[in-house]
Amino acid sequence: MVRMPEPARRRGRPRAGAQTDAREAILRAAGEEFAENGYDGTSLRAIARRASVDPALVHHYFEDKPALFHAVLSASGVVDSAFLAVLDGPRESLARGYLRYALTLYEQPAPREQMTALVRAAVGTTEMAHLSQIFVDGEVNARFAAIAAGPDPALRAGLVSTQLLGLFVARYVFEIEPLASASVDDLVELVAPTIERYLFGE
Structure with a gap:
């Protein structure tokens, strides 16, 4: 044969x-x-x-x-099905749900280390910063802007991003205390009202 x-x-x-x-x-x-x-x-x-x-x-x-x-x-987890599910959820629990999702994700060593390294690289490289901006604007800010209430939804979405990025950098990149050692529950309770105000405040 x-x-x-x-x-x-x-x-x-x-x-x-x-x-x-x-x-x-x-x-x-x-x-x-x-x-x-x-x-x-x-x-x-x-x-x-x-x-x-x-x-x-x-x-x-x-x-x-x-x-x-x-x-x-x-692939870093910034935008995935869990993130989209939070945005589709009730407005009153959106900020807390997203913060808990993001912080829980980056408490894991592998996602945290990858995102920390990418943030450091983006800050130091013009092309990388530009590509990161395009990603954040298109994949993150646009989705927050779509659910924001009140005037200037794009501005409100941008303010949410500044809050989230600042929290990530201070906690995981610079490891500023006592923020770096604070519990996820405490951070959710303290930061969520600010994000709610950015998205839905008058």
């Missing part, structure tokens, strides 16, 4: 069962490269080496470096 050869796969395209693992490995490697070397100092080839994949596989999943950086931010 003659065995027919298997169809050749396109270079860089993984087998079906390996697709999810390969994409996740690329995202992890990209996050580490961006954090360590900044946006300008990171190449897709270096990401492929760190992820132990063919460089063509990076291009298979991501069109270019900006698209990959956007995917890294998306």
Whole structure:
């Protein structure tokens, strides 16, 4: 019996069962490269080496470096199904629900370390800061603006972002005490009223 050869796969395209693992490995490697070397100092080839994949596989999943950086931010947990579920919930519990979701996420070492490194890199790199701004405006602020009440919804959404980013930087990047050691419950109770006022106050 003659065995027919298997169809050749396109270079860089993984087998079906390996697709999810390969994409996740690329995202992890990209996050580490961006954090360590900044946006300008990171190449897709270096990401492929760190992820132990063919460089063509990076291009298979991501069109270019900006698209990959956007995917890294998306994978950081800033915007996911849990975040969207909070925004779809009751208005009276929205601020507390979002704060608890975000703080609980970043109490975990891996998400916290990745986001901390990305924040540090974004602050020091103009291109990375610009891409981060586009992501925050499109994926976070736009969603808060859509539910804000009263005049200037975009401004209200921006103020929410300043509150959240300032809290993250002070607690996890600079580790300012006693904020760094405060419990999630205490922070939710103290900060949520300010976010509620930004979103829904007159």
